[in-house]
Structure formats: structure tokens, C-alpha cells
Amino acid sequence: MKTIYVSGHKNPDMDCTVASHAYAYLKNQIDPDNTYIPIRCGALNDQTKAAFKKADCPSPALYRELIPTVGDIARKDYISLPSNAPILDALELLYTRNISFIPVFNFDGFDGTVSINEVSAYLVRQSSTGRPVYSFSSENIPEVLPGQFIVRGTGATFDAPIMTGAMPFDIYLKRMKRLEQKPILVVGNRRKILEHAVNNQLPAIIITGVEDSAELDTDFSSFQGSVYLSGTDSAESIRLLRLSVPVHTIVNRNQPRVGKDESFEDVKRQLMSSEFRGLPVFDDEEFYGIVTRRRFIEKPVKDLILVDHNEIHQSVPGAKEANIVEIIDHHRFGAEKTNTPIYIASKPVGSSSTIVYQHFRMNFEDIPRHIAILLQSGIISDTVYLKSPTTTEEDVRALKELSILSGLDSETYATEMFSQLKALKERNPKDVVLGDFKTYHQFNKDVGIGQVEVMNLEEASEMISNFHEALKAVSRDKQLDWTMLLITDVMKEHSVLVSSGYTPAEKKLIYSSMDEHSFDLPHILSRKKQLLPEVLRVLEEISS
Structure with missing residues (x-):
């Protein structure tokens, strides 16, 4: 099963966010062999937050970048041991399974x-120190x-050292007196030594060289420890006793931990420069899996579906390294070449x-109410409630049916949605520019156009100088030749264009100038269909 991410563009707007969520939902229904996760790569505006709240569902998770992570390669089918398992189990697994x-x-x-x-x-310590004490x-x-067992203690x-009783009784007594702690005794059928061990309440006795307990004539009735009849010789019994010690006595509790969302490259460098053969992986405080060298x-390469855009530079950071598997879009096409054929659904409609x-209908899948609300929100927003010149009959039909499925009257909902637009004075000018911002590279020029919707243009005229300075700052930060902000009154179908001050291009715009760096655009609502063609015409003209 693969994990496939479904993402809208940078500076996410309503349409790209709700369409990504809805498309991921659809793909999970029709392709249960894979998991589709909707994501976003930026902060949501108030309108979009309100739409998800109305739909009573969580918005897509925020991914600042989509890069290979430790979680992509972590083994979740790892071999593990309980802490009380004998060390022998660990040794056999490490050897026979060839694991790190x-x-x-x-x-x-x-x-x-x-x-x-x-x-x-552990084995070296037994040989390099005095008589070891084992747990x-x-x-x-x-x-x-x-x-x-013939007696269960x-x-x-x-905790005890190990002592063998393969010696005369008097020597045994001398050796026993030298010990600071009562040992576990490995001994054959030596009556005197066994009786001494019972009388002195040693913690355990391992008897070797006896096939049947009936051969023993020692009384163990008062003994509180354990008596075990070994099926092997004394030397092998001692070796195996050492390996019966619980593995928790030797575990490494100081090994670095890594998070599943940490960068593949960062953790690779960390591991390769360390003494460790592998690292445990965590999801917050919960154990997630392991990674080895x-x-x-x-x-690894992540699979990604682009929604409401098709150009990598507009996508989530890291998309260039991803495997693009689908594109769902309604913008001009500038996608990069792919290594294999992919599914593309690109149509000249008003909204993704x-x-x-339409994909729900093509796949004969029911549209639940929360998805209907989200898609209805996307169409209303991107077509400015069917007023944008990008609007088609397909948008009209889709919105009509979604309204029935959601139970929300579209006109009433549109009024509610646009009334949530924040006044420009309440927002940082640079944030306004970057809120819904797209970049284009045409005719050897890099251009950026932001768009913001308002309830009236009066306040915009008071802030044109502020936006001009913000546009110049964005041009410097993003190394763009020309930056613009389209301020749109969604109810009156009227816009104002503020420019960063790229004089050669500004002089050739067909729009009426309001002052040195702003223009009046009556009946202009769409950045894509109305403003961008004029911008490209100007760039082509000044480049020739």
C-alpha cells in the first residue's frame, strides 16, 4: 500500500484546499489499495477556515515541505523482544536473522x-572483571x-554469582566462605554439598549428571530456593545460565531517538557518523519503527497529486523530488515533463x-454532505459566485446540484462567505500580497501576482502606497522583476491593480492609470483569465 499526498498550491486559497480534501476523499473510496492524504502548504484564510467549520471536518494537515523522511523508510515489521527475554534469544535473533x-x-x-x-x-565484562554477579x-x-524444575523456589x-561444586567437600567449604554473596550452585549428585546448599538456603541449585530425580537422596523439603535438573553437562549449564539473564540488563537506553518526520538526509548523516547500527523511530512519544544503515x-520518493495547479514552482516545497502521479487543474498548462504517463484532468472551467x-459523478460515487459543502464553497469562491468570466455552464450545473446535496442555498451562502472578508486596514500589507500569490516565468522575466477580495474598494485607495512598498519588498525577497496585487470588489465586479514599479511594463498596460503605480480595472475579476493575458502580452512586447 502506498501513501499518496494530494496538495494544492502555495499560498492556499479556498478552491485548492477544498478540492484537495475532496479529491483525496474520493480516491480513498475508489482506490482502497492506497492511502490518499490531503495536505496544504500554507496558512488558511478566514473564508477557508469557515468552510471547513461549516462542513464539520478537519482541514488538510500543514506540510511546510514534502521531502523524504525517516518515516518513509522506517521498518514497522521489526523483530522485538520483551525486556524479560533471555539474552540467548537476542543472540540467536541477531545471528540467525542477520539483523542490526x-x-x-x-x-x-x-x-x-x-x-x-x-x-x-556483556560477554567481555564477564572475563575482564572479578567474579561477576548475574541477575x-x-x-x-x-x-x-x-x-x-524439581523444586520451584x-x-x-x-542476583547471584555462579559457583560449581565439582570439588571435594572441604575445598568447596573454603571456596564458599570466600564469596561475598550466596551463589547459584552448579553441581553433580554430591550429597554433602547439596545438603550444605539446602541448609544455607542458596538461591538456586542446578544439578547435572543426573537423569532422574529418583537418583537423589537429598531432602529438599525445607529449601526455599529452586532446584533444577539440567539435561546437559556442567560446563554447558554454566554457559547457558549466563545467557539466561534477562535482556533488559544489557539494553542500551542512551541510543539517540529520531522522529518519523525528520529529514532522510539529516538522519542518514547522523547515523553514518555514529557508532550505531540503527536507530529507533518515534511519532512524538510513541514508538513507530526502526531504521538501520x-x-x-x-x-525514497513521495507520490504527489497536484490540485488547482500544474507547475512545480507553485507546489509544496520538495515537489521537484516527488513522483507526480496526477494533475487536477483548470489553469493554463506549464507542467514539467514526467518520466512516465500520468493522469491529467485539466478543463477550462471556473473552479477545480x-x-x-465531476470525478465523483464519473466514478458513480455518492457525495456526502460535508464534501458537498466544501465543493460548493470552492466553486462560489473561485467563480465569485458565478460572476467571474471564467465561469462555465459546467460550474453552474455543479453548484446547483451541490446546493441540493449540502442543503445550503448558494446565494445566501455566498453572501455569508464574502461578508467574512477582513478589512484591508486590519491586515499587514505584505501578508495581503502573499495571501493568494502566484509566480510566472515568461519571456525571461519572473512575475508575481497576488489577489485579494474585498467588499468595497474605498479602503484600497487609502492603502495603495502601503501596498506599493509591500510589493517592492516581495520583489526583493523573491527576486522577481515585476510584482502586482489585484484588489477585487467581488460584489461590484471591479478591481484595482497595484504595481511594484516595473516602469517599462507599466507604461504598456491598457488599463487607466489612477496614479503612478496603480490602475483602474472595471469588470475585471479573474487574475487567470483577464489580468494574466494582458501581463503576458506586455512582457512579450517589451522583450521583442
């Missing part, structure tokens, strides 16, 4: 990791040591929401 490390879990969740490094260090678990002994866990051999609505 194993996550270990206790009752509270993730405890740490164990790799061949921790196992090796034993009675439950683990039969897991690693063939045989059976009261202590489930205990082998997972970084091939860089109309195209998404």
Missing part, C-alpha cells in the same frame, strides 16, 4: 535496544537450559472543485 539491532519493550513501552555490541560487551530470572532457566528473580541505501465534483 532489536528494540526491547517492557510493560510501559519502549525500554531500549540491543545489538551485537551490547551482547559482546537471574527463574522463568528464563528452562527457556535456555534443557531439563526441569519462592524468588522469581535474584541498510535502509538508507536508496532514497467543479472538476472534482
Whole structure:
């Protein structure tokens, strides 16, 4: 199953956001073998927030960039161990499964990791220090040591060194006195030594060289520890006892953790420059999976559907590295070449929401009320309630049916929607410019055009100088030759164009000048269909 992201353009407006959400919903219905996630790559305006609130559904998640992350390569089918598992289990898994490390879990969740490094260090410590003391678990002994209990002690866990009883009784007594802590005793059927062990209440006795407990004539009735009849010799019993120790005693709890949304490249550098064979991956505080060095051999590529745009530079940062699998759009086409054929639905209609609505009908899928509200919102917004010159009969028909499905009268809803427009004086001029901003590269010039909708143009005339300065700042920041802001009165179908001061182009515009850097545009509503063709005509003329 693949994860496929569905995204609108930068500086998301109503149409691209609701269309992305609705199209992802549709794709999840008709293609259950994949998961489609709607995303946005910028802040939402108040109108769009209100539409999602009215539809009673969450807006798409914010993605500042769409780059390969650790989550894309993390293994979720990892092999793990409980913290009380014997070290032998870890050693066998590391060797037989050829894995780099194993996550270990206790009752509270993730405890740490164990790799061949921790196992090796454990074995080396046994040989390089004095007599080691081990943390034993009675439950683990039969897991690693063939045989059976003939007495089950009261202590489930205990710390003890290991001592063998393969010696005369007097020497055994001398050796026992030297120990600071009672040992677990590995011994054959030596009656005196066994009786001493019982009388001194050693924590456990491992008896070797005896096939049947009936051979023993030692009374264990008063013994509080465990007595285990080993099915192997003393040397092997001691070796396996050491490996019965619970794995939590050697886990690495200081290993760095990485988040699933961290950059693939950043974590690759971190891991390759460290001593670790792999790293645990978390989703906030919840364990998500693991990554090993082998997972970084091939860089993952994300699948992406472009909605309401088709040019990579208008898309979410990182889209250039993504695999574009579909395009749903109603703008002029300037898409880059793809490596394989892809599905493209591009129509000269007034809204991408109309195209998404038509895809529901093409696939005979019902449109639930919350999706109908969102698509209705997109069409009303992008066609300025069917007043924009981009409006087609297809938009009209779609809006009519969506109104029936949503139960919202479109005219009433449009009035409500446009009444939510904030006064320009309440907003930062630069934020207004960038709120719905698109860039174009034509005739060796880089141009940016923002658009903002208002309820009246009177306040716009008072702020033209502020917008002019904001446009110049945006030109510098984005290294653009010419930047403009189209301020549109959606009810009176009238706009004002403010320019950054690109004099050679401004002189050739057909519009009436209001002052040095602003123009009057009666009956102009559409940036795409009305303003952009004039801008391109001017650029072509000054380039020749």
C-alpha cells in the first residue's frame, strides 16, 4: 500500500484546499489499495477556515515541505523482544536473522535496544572483571537450559554469582566462605554439598549428571530456593545460565531517538557518523519503527497529486523530488515533463472543485454532505459566485446540484462567505500580497501576482502606497522583476491593480492609470483569465 499526498498550491486559497480534501476523499473510496492524504502548504484564510467549520471536518494537515523522511523508510515489521527475554534469544535473533539491532519493550513501552555490541560487551565484562554477579530470572532457566524444575523456589528473580561444586567437600567449604554473596550452585549428585546448599538456603541449585530425580537422596523439603535438573553437562549449564539473564540488563537506553518526520538526509548523516547500527523511530512519544544503515541505501520518493495547479514552482516545497502521479487543474498548462504517463484532468472551467465534483459523478460515487459543502464553497469562491468570466455552464450545473446535496442555498451562502472578508486596514500589507500569490516565468522575466477580495474598494485607495512598498519588498525577497496585487470588489465586479514599479511594463498596460503605480480595472475579476493575458502580452512586447 502506498501513501499518496494530494496538495494544492502555495499560498492556499479556498478552491485548492477544498478540492484537495475532496479529491483525496474520493480516491480513498475508489482506490482502497492506497492511502490518499490531503495536505496544504500554507496558512488558511478566514473564508477557508469557515468552510471547513461549516462542513464539520478537519482541514488538510500543514506540510511546510514534502521531502523524504525517516518515516518513509522506517521498518514497522521489526523483530522485538520483551525486556524479560533471555539474552540467548537476542543472540540467536541477531545471528540467525542477520539483523542490526532489536528494540526491547517492557510493560510501559519502549525500554531500549540491543545489538551485537551490547551482547559482546556483556560477554567481555564477564572475563575482564572479578567474579561477576548475574541477575537471574527463574522463568528464563528452562527457556535456555534443557531439563526441569524439581523444586520451584519462592524468588522469581535474584542476583547471584555462579559457583560449581565439582570439588571435594572441604575445598568447596573454603571456596564458599570466600564469596561475598550466596551463589547459584552448579553441581553433580554430591550429597554433602547439596545438603550444605539446602541448609544455607542458596538461591538456586542446578544439578547435572543426573537423569532422574529418583537418583537423589537429598531432602529438599525445607529449601526455599529452586532446584533444577539440567539435561546437559556442567560446563554447558554454566554457559547457558549466563545467557539466561534477562535482556533488559544489557539494553542500551542512551541510543539517540529520531522522529518519523525528520529529514532522510539529516538522519542518514547522523547515523553514518555514529557508532550505531540503527536507530529507533518515534511519532512524538510513541514508538513507530526502526531504521538501520541498510535502509538508507536508496532514497525514497513521495507520490504527489497536484490540485488547482500544474507547475512545480507553485507546489509544496520538495515537489521537484516527488513522483507526480496526477494533475487536477483548470489553469493554463506549464507542467514539467514526467518520466512516465500520468493522469491529467485539466478543463477550462471556473473552479477545480467543479472538476472534482465531476470525478465523483464519473466514478458513480455518492457525495456526502460535508464534501458537498466544501465543493460548493470552492466553486462560489473561485467563480465569485458565478460572476467571474471564467465561469462555465459546467460550474453552474455543479453548484446547483451541490446546493441540493449540502442543503445550503448558494446565494445566501455566498453572501455569508464574502461578508467574512477582513478589512484591508486590519491586515499587514505584505501578508495581503502573499495571501493568494502566484509566480510566472515568461519571456525571461519572473512575475508575481497576488489577489485579494474585498467588499468595497474605498479602503484600497487609502492603502495603495502601503501596498506599493509591500510589493517592492516581495520583489526583493523573491527576486522577481515585476510584482502586482489585484484588489477585487467581488460584489461590484471591479478591481484595482497595484504595481511594484516595473516602469517599462507599466507604461504598456491598457488599463487607466489612477496614479503612478496603480490602475483602474472595471469588470475585471479573474487574475487567470483577464489580468494574466494582458501581463503576458506586455512582457512579450517589451522583450521583442
